[in-house]
Structure formats: C-alpha cells, structure tokens
Amino acid sequence: MDIMNIRDNPTFINQASEWFSSKWGVPVDSYKESMAECIDYPRSQTQWYVVRMKGKIIAGAGVIENDFHNRKDLTPNLCALYVEESHRSKGLAGKILNHIVNDMNDLGFTTLYLITDHTTFYEKYDWVYYCAVQEEETNDSVRMYRHDTP
Template structure:
C-alpha cells in the first residue's frame, strides 16, 4: 500500500513494499538523527526478513523521488517503559516541507497501516509538547530515556480498517 497525496505531490511508502529504498532511507535517517546507518539497515533488514508487524519503516517521497520525511515503528525507542510498545520513532520532515501537513499525513498513514497489521495502540517518546496532541496523541506519563533524561510518553490508537458495509 502506497498513498499518493495529490495536493502535495508526495507519496508515502512503506519500505517493506519497496526494499530498494532501504539503503537510501537508512542513510537519510542516519543523517538526520546521528545514529549509525548500520543500525537503521539492521532494523530495516529485520523488517524485510520477518512477517511480524514490528519493525516498520516509512518514507515520504517528493515528485523527483527524493525523501522528504520519514518515520519508523520499533519495539522500544530507548526508554525505560518497555511495557509500552511498539513505539513510533525517528519522525523527521525536511525543513522546506514543514507546516504543510506532511507530518500529520505520515502519522495518519502509519496508524492506518499498523491497524491493518493488527497493532491496536502505538506509543512515542518526545521532548516536544503540543505537537503530537494536534494529531490526536494523548500524553500518558513521563518515561526515562536511556540517557537518564525525562521524556514525555504519548499514545494513540491505531486506525482500524473500516469493516465492509453490509449489503442491503
């Protein structure tokens, strides 16, 4: 499932459907977050090798195929609340694409995709306040990051696929 957004000329792509993008995506995420590219590659390879719902990785492509935004879903995003899983991670939108609804579209796409994969709830940790609430995320508690810094922990239901309408 890929989703093109005609008003924005962007396409949201689950990397499990386009494995050839994993290398460029791993390099892109590494450049944004300073985590070694090999870590992203390892997670993406794990996604491709198993049929489990987690991990998952997504990119938003522009009209020329360039990565404009991306995010992942992993078991735990480096915090002490291992019981609150899976976690959205590494959400990033390139500066020229910010304030255009790209993050919201990507968040909605991921929640719909996870709902189809049978994941009922998604969590995330962040230092931001106000941003995720705009997109329907609810603050749950504070968590301690692996670096011993407090983080805000949010949750959102995944969006379940609509049941087919009954025949009349």
C-alpha cells in the first residue's frame, strides 16, 4: 500500500476521477480536468493523490487553488480527503496528510489550507485553526485550517 502521486501515474486518472466523484458527488469530468492539470504542469499547486490496495483505491486527497470559499488569498487548499470506512482508524489519513505536506514543500509551497466542519480531527496532524471563511454556494461559515510545510 503506497501513496501515489497522480502526476507520476497518469494512467490512473480515469479510475481516480471516478472514485473521487463517487465519494463527493462532483462530476467525473471536473476531477479529470483538475488531474490533467497536475500532469501537464507537474509543479503546479494542483495535485492529486490516491492510495491503492489490491488494485482498488482505498483513500485519496487533492490540492487545488481554492476549495470553493471566499478567501481567494488562502491558497493552495487541501481538498477531498477520503478514506474508505473499512480502512479508517488505522492512521491512513495521517499518512496521506504528511505525504501531501512533504510533497507540496518539495514543490515549493510553504503553507497549505483546508476547510472542514471537523473540530478536532486535523489538529492531530498539526493543522492549526486559522479563521472562519464563507462557503461560496451557501455563504455558511466553515472552519479554515492552516499547515506550514517543513
């Protein structure tokens, strides 16, 4: 079980796009377009990651410019973190988060942000509550976290 950078494995775009779409309800083509960006521009802030086991994706996450909130200055944003239920509570989310923080640091990004309605989960992985932001579609307030890369 390894964390795979989509930019290094473009043949997995279709499988990854379908998997993320099934978890978050965002159209498959939106994921394909975003993943193509990280392949075309491998040092861009847009990046996607999956964890596979026995040929199936069991977890994944992405990094995009803005995760649909009003603070366009807080970028890039970790997004779409998901671990299949049967693989939760085994430290996999922490491994993905650490991998992404280190990878983004290697790409030259010193700070990452994320929005969530979780109140304690990300603190376990050294993310720090930063501020409240408004979601674009609903204007609802949501928690913004920050993580400085190593």
